[in-house]
Amino acid sequence: MILGAHLTITAGLAAAMDLCVELGGNTFQFFTRNPRGGKQRDMTDGEIQEGNERRAALGVQALVGHFPYTVNLASPKPDAYRFARDVLYQDLRWGDRIGADVLVVHPGSHVGEGVDAGIERIAGAVRHALDGYAGRTRLLLETMSGQGSEVGYEPGHLRRILEAADWHPALGVCLDSCHLFAAGFDLRTPEGVAGMVETFDRVIGLDRIGCLHLNDSKTPLGSHRDRHELIGRGHLGRAGIRAILENPFIRTLPVVLETPVDDIREYADEIRAVREILAERD
Template sequence: MVLVGCHVSIAGSIDLAVGRALDSGCDTFQIFSRNPRGWKAKDIDPDVAGAFRRALDASGIGPAVDHMPYLPNLASPDDAIYEKSVAALTDELRRCEVLGIPYLVTHLGHHRGAGTGTGQERVVAAINRALEEAGAQGVMLLLENTAGEKNSVGSTVADLCRIFEGIDGKERIGICFDTCHAFAAGYDLRTGEGVDAVLEEIDDLIGPGHLRIIHLNDCKGDLGSGLDRHEHIGLGSIGEEGFRHILSRPAIRGCPLICETPVDGRRGDDGNIAKVRELAGA
């Protein structure tokens, strides 16, 4: 048995996302709590938050996962962008608390030429500030690995470890592991040996128990390409055999699996969820 779901829309009202998740066959699901392409967000109406909580309780699925919007850059050397990014992270942690969402996934940003070490220091300071200012003790912030693109500060397990080590409230931090990003960054997930190697690296450098969510995505790019382009499960460069290896590992099977895969004429969200269950033998 695996818990698998997808990213669903909040169009119309956040509470409607729960029904959409059910319609897609989700056991778990991910949302943006607001427009992901803008800086400003309206406060969540208490009635809407209550409706979301009631719908989630009645659905029998979960956990719900929230994802940070696209614009914040916690590694930015630009002070204006950086301050807006810290404020956005702080606000999103509070929004999760209002909605009763236990996990917030964040990308770690890009240093824009300032250097990886400098960018990582900016991320650490941003997260420490946001966790302190937000409160939101019931919300765990998950650091997501990136695809090895230019100026990235969190593409390797060692990168994530350096950031993790600098954070004060480590009990409030976990890892969201994205399979597409890892493959694009050079982790070969097509073999059992490759999957075991990255899981062992996470345990050795960050510690057991910190892997909390899996973003389960195939990759359009080649191994080590740095290309952050998601593909349907089994139809990309990782392939079905790779996902059989991935989905056979207890450390991964024990985490909620979120597909952020395309919706097109080949397959929709329900099709990718069904494929994951097939490959997992669930």
Template sequence: MAPVKVGVHVSIAGSLDLAVDRAKDAGCDVFQMFSRNPRGWGFKPLSENDCALFRQKIKTTGLLPVDHMPYLPNLASPKNEIWEKSVQTLQAELDRCGRLGIPYLVTHLGHHLGDGIAGGRTRVIKAVNRTLAGSDNAVMLLLENTAGEKNSVGSSFEHIRAIIDGIEKSDRIGICFDTCHAFAAGYELRTKEGLEATLGQLDGTLGIGRLKVIHVNDTKGDLGSGLDRHEHIGMGFIGEEGFRHILHHPVFAPLPLVCETPVDDRRDDRGNIGKVRELAA
């Protein structure tokens, strides 16, 4: 079996191209980043120099970049001002990815804030349709499954399917599968049988071909807990044996794997990349 392609989320502090340097220094094959400050609505426009430097370093290193939407946008929000700003952010991020040569943009589907799952889904569909209609590049938008926390949209494969069914340019839609979120939402991943059952459901509902990126995260919450708390690989409820099954599975093994794991006195990013490679060997 070919070696897995694994990496982590890296900082863009200083300049965007430094994210590529940090990813290379950490031993990444793939890396995820925010193309801008993830904690605010405002952002600095990209210059042609920014784009050229980033693209050149990607070409030189051969690394695969993945962008992630910032924290504040909520595509399912019933609050019109927040929803509009979220749509504008999504539009801007798709454009930035196109200019930077980033093929994938990962987005959470948001929270309906008690207004009901159907209304939340409708707003997500409207947001995605509007942004893709105004996007002239080939960047693929990856919908990320959620952990089943209160008022969340997208914790089940069926909910994600209902969103995709409403999207006009569905060829521009893929899936980012988060292991922590799936497990917290009630999908068993720790055993061969459980993993096969989960992937069978995913294939039957969404289609395995839509899987483009995997967020490889252990979890501090037990099966079906609804708790979105990431843990070091093998140190949480999924555990090392669970990740052996995941990382040796022919569906997951060839896909880009991104760890969004803690950095603390127990382990750093290099340590989690190393643990993934160890368990995949």
């Protein structure tokens, strides 16, 4: 199984590979730049090479980048939209250069303008980012909870963005168990998980799904609130986490934890908790 957590690359790419393996993982996620925006992180060719050599030596499987939360591809404010569009374009190429397999982005919030207007703006930014792009890093739109004016809580929203981008081969989707549950997909049973997978197969196509964020949920089914909880401690619970990970399709995806730990090192406990839940019935 490809399992890890959201870490950081501020100490360098090679150091992040070490940390990933120390915590018991074989994949990890990191922000492409400071979560509150900021400038793109400089990385020399030497640092990238060292990181990728360490990656090969340690057997780190998937490298998952995440765009900053401040990037709102659906923003009606021209300055915010231009910033988001530029970051999407630049960080996709940067991610490809450093060897990321996928980059995950929240589709965005329409801030009162409506889902249709939001989708149109997101699609414009995605088309711009993929124009002339021939890299190997895939850009993944994340499934959202529908909190506030978020776009992307229905698979149909994501499909419309994919269609508007002419199903560019580098474009796909990242599932998030907390967001899906909050959006109304009951993932507490194997049947519920299979139903969700079947829906995404029909609407998006499973070959487009490139990653799973595994988070428990502090809030109930259909709450449309984005509140992650530690593994097994929320409304999904241990049975839900097990149902999700025992799904044969889900098992093929890189799985990244974004649960609310106080210190990044506590992800060792979270990774262990996942393995224990899976071992209960193996």
